[in-house]
Amino acid sequence: MRARTAVVCSVADQGVAALTNILVLVVAARLSTVADFARFSAVYLVFTVLLGVSGAYTGQPLVLRRGASDETRGACRSAFGFTLLVSAVIGGLLVVVCALLPGETARALTMLGIVLPVVLAQDTARYAFATLHAQHLALAADTLRLACVLGALAGQPHGAPAARLVVVWGLSALPALLLSVTALHRRTAGTPVLLKPLFRKGHLGRRFVVEFGVGNATSQLSVLGLGTVGSPLLVGALRGATTLFGPLNVLFTSATGFGPPLIGRLTTERLRVRATAALAAVLALTAAGWATVLALLPGSVGRHLLGDTWPTAAALLPATGSQYAAMAVGTCGLLALRLLDPRTTLSIQVVFSLAAVAFLTGGYLLGGVMGAAWGLCLGSVCKAVATWTRVARLARRGEPGLAPFSATAAGSGP
Template identity: 55%
Template sequence: MTAPQEQPPPEQRSGPPRTPRRSAAALASVLDQAASSLTNIAVLVIAARASTAHGFATFSMVYLTFTVLLGLNMAYVGQAVVLTRGDTVTTGAACRSAIAFTSLASTVVGVLLAAVGAVTGAVTGGWAGSGGACLALGLVLPLVLVQDGLRYAFSTLRRPGLALAADSLRLVCVVPALLLQPRHAAPGLLVAVWGASAVPALLLGLRLVWPHVRGTRADLRPYVRRGHLGQRFVVEFAVGNASSQLAVLGLGLFAAPLAVGALRGATTLFGPLNVLFNSVNAFGPPLLNRLGGRRPTTRAAALLGLVLSAVGLAWGLVLYTLPGHVGRQLLGATWQSAAALLPASGAQYAVMGLGTCALVTLRVLSPRATLSVQVVFSLLSVVLMLAGYLLTGSALGAAWGLAAGSALKAVAAWTRVVRLRVEETAPTTAVPAGPAS
């Protein structure tokens, strides 16, 4: 008589599907980040090829406005919702609330942008001017912000593969949609097509997230309460990222619109490095945490920083040696102005590799030490960028100013890391005990 086979417990035979393994989830997260970054690169490259130099400058200013709004939504909603912990009902309700708040907030901001664009459009030439592009951004803003915000809902639900599916569809739709536009297309038309092409990915994302949020209720009250965690993240984003983006936008509005196109064109060419840096920010801390101890953590981060710096220099050299006809195939009429900035942008990305690893090290060893570095040296980068433009009267001076600011931030961050090691190894002085009571 054969022995009966052991049956698995009931909870293993039924119930919700298992969460994907960490390795598979990490790979899906990296691929999703790559798909999102590749979408941004493709949008700017195709827009540059389809536009005149002035048209791409206008498109870049509007796209930069979207980038700032996207970052604010990521900080206020996205970074807060991914910290949600609990059962499936709790996380599902948090995701539904985040999606609802993003929809409402983006609609309000979109209406304001559309109104401004409609008023100024008659003065700036309709779709061909900045007013028309601003109007188009207002109309499509809820579509693109909600579609991007779904990524954080999937992250909260620990389903990065679903985010990858939606973002991959976004990439597949936006590229042919922009390629079909006529040569020298108006900036407003390009913005409208770019935004409308998000609809398939938005519908897919909502369909994929629905089973996880069905039966829950959206609660918007936490997002308007004082002390909401996203308020702190907005401050960090504002001083760390938005300050330089707003400074570039201000440079275009009040001084030289063509300089914005040149800066954005040069930055677009370094897009693959942004994917690499973002991956280091996402996966560097948990990997460094496993090394155990400040000395091995610092050594590993320093080695990685040198590798990233070398990659940045090599990529800059490749771009600098591109033949002119190849560059014009990439950026169209913007290539000539962007090519002049490649040495400065290459230097900036080389030092950014070092600075990124230093900030990741600080986040592991002393998380509170990063905010002061970000605040002081991000603002200093803005000052140096504007000073470089004022001294030279060109985008090249602004680019070298940004490179100098990134270099100073890297030096400051590594100085803080070294100080932490010194404090760890310094002998402690014995304090005499007080009198016994």
Template identity: 60%
Template sequence: MSRRGLGAVASVLDQAASSATNILVLVLAARLSSAAGFADFSMVYVTFTVLLGLNMAYVGQSLVLQKGALLGSACRAGLAFTGAASAAVGAVLALVGLVLPGAPGRAFLALGLVLPLVLLQDGLRYCFSALRAPQRALAADALRLACVVPALLLQPEGASAARLVLVWGVSALPALALGLWLLWPSVRGAGLAELVREVRPYLRRGHLGQRFVVEFAVGNGSSQLAVLGLGVFATPLAVGALRGATTLFGPLNVLFNSANSFGPPVLARARGKRGVVRLTALLGGALAVTGAVWGAVLYALPDRLGRELLGDSWTAASALLPATGAQYAVMGLGTCALLTLRVLNPKATLSLQVVFSLLSVGLLLGGYAVWGVAGAAWGLALGSAAKAAAGWLRVARLDVPAPAASGTASEPAGV
């Protein structure tokens, strides 16, 4: 196999290891906790997911577009900014945790304490991607997976959300240490003054990551925050049920992320708009069928096996599986519609993300008001279906001169 092929395999395996870590953390937390305890853990984990996505958008996505001899400097600056920003946000979360009463407050305090560890460890993945060394990211993420699972398994049944968050965060230390050791030869040699100068572009208006943050905020963060809002204004049990149901669809996230990562270079070689659309339509159909089949398999699980996966949260989560399965089926179509636009006209995606992500939030909250947690899940499914339909309609109306655009790496500048 060629070096490029080995790199692609390592990237897919790294994404799988990272996704498996997130899935198993939630599954183990659900099994160890009561339904109320898992609801507290889920609220904290949703908060972490939003912060992780913001860091990925602002730092990670702009970092992987870097080229040339300054890659070491870019990686050094990205990690320094991530460390400083995560420490500041962690301090705010710790203060929030001290103000909030009871178990939720202690869980947010724990997240504030470990946030720099987990965000820095995840940020190393983008450094290795920029350096074209995915095998190093795979080594660190595999160690992360190998540490967090035993650490959580050693916790007693009924462990508090705060304890589980602390164990999850501290277990990132070995992977963080390994990743920094593997990265060190590429980033050493800078003094403090030079490091400050390298970090300064992250604070300037017009930084490339600002565009990606907007897309994330409207495309993903808005729905995550809406789910978190259900826990604040409705009931934390709603968050636990929705998070438990979506956790079971984690393997599909690996496929969606892999399509987004490796799709553009392959599609850029297709002949014209028709060739690109043919490939993405086939891929979207395959992902949609996979989502529907996976949802049916989960829905058919006996309750005994379901409780082995999610513990006390299975009862509430299993009622949402039809809606979540439908959502992931149409998400496969929507992912490929956006992938098509990203290849043919990268600037065509932002307006879709804004309008239909906000629509999804409205449908989620409206569905909850009308039909409770099940209504919220069906609202998310309907919003995803609307975004997919609008995406393919935009593709059909898109006028692309031949040959098709050659890629995305040079396009995304500007907001």
């Protein structure tokens, strides 16, 4: 597949996957009572966390591999088998524990345990197709999944309990999973399934899981903490402002999760760094442009989107837009580091996630909600500067390219 076609298919696939997640919640909200939707949302949040952990442990190390060798194809086959095995074990434990607990939420979690291997294996197949430079297959499978899940949920009666919606949502991914299994088998036939390397101590997925936990949990918990001890307005305002930038999160996820196979096609380290820098500029300009569009929205449109939260969220748009522009640069810096030496990203994630919490807290103490927003922006700016400083150092030292690290990432190293 040509690089341009692969880029288009990869971005489109991320858009379809994000749209599926959004529409699932929208349809579930329309079908459920307030209480049942709260239960469904809680279960879906658990799934989102498990999905992030699975992608960090299995998918992100996989896409760091280069080439179409038997070793790479075997790694894709092994990653898929590993996900099926581990998700079945976790899902089984979830079923056993929650089956003993009372309440509708426990029943819904039990259903999540049943369908967990289906939904997580389908996601791992997307990483495998990206690694094999077959992004069009991931797009086809996710488009099929979108059609099936909307059709299945739309056929449910109003007032359906959360447990029923969860099992319908999960099983509706079976056609897409079967398509993925068939396509993946054809491209990896004859290669062995090696699960042991994925359990080894040096597997990069362990680092990436820690990064996922630190990067996603720290800032969210700090916002909730300040909202608890300070002003609840802080939580609503910041969440409202960041919700408006949801489309950019899709682009950032696409860059970090599925960018390595595309940029890794370039022949030299210098070209890969330049391509990543160009991507950073494009994403930063996109963030600035999106912030401008949001700032120009009429108040009536804004209130239709966020209700009474709109005036406060709108006041935060300059700070949040600047934060997302800095996040674009930092995200691409982390992508460049993943290509140069993926072991260098963990320390940056930990240090600057904690720094962001400090800036958030200090900003709130100095300037309330507006200060907190600019504090988050400052944290993103510092992280971006640190990542690209590290990129420049590695590039000047002439560190080895991707291949030695990709072997360890997949767990095949010593």
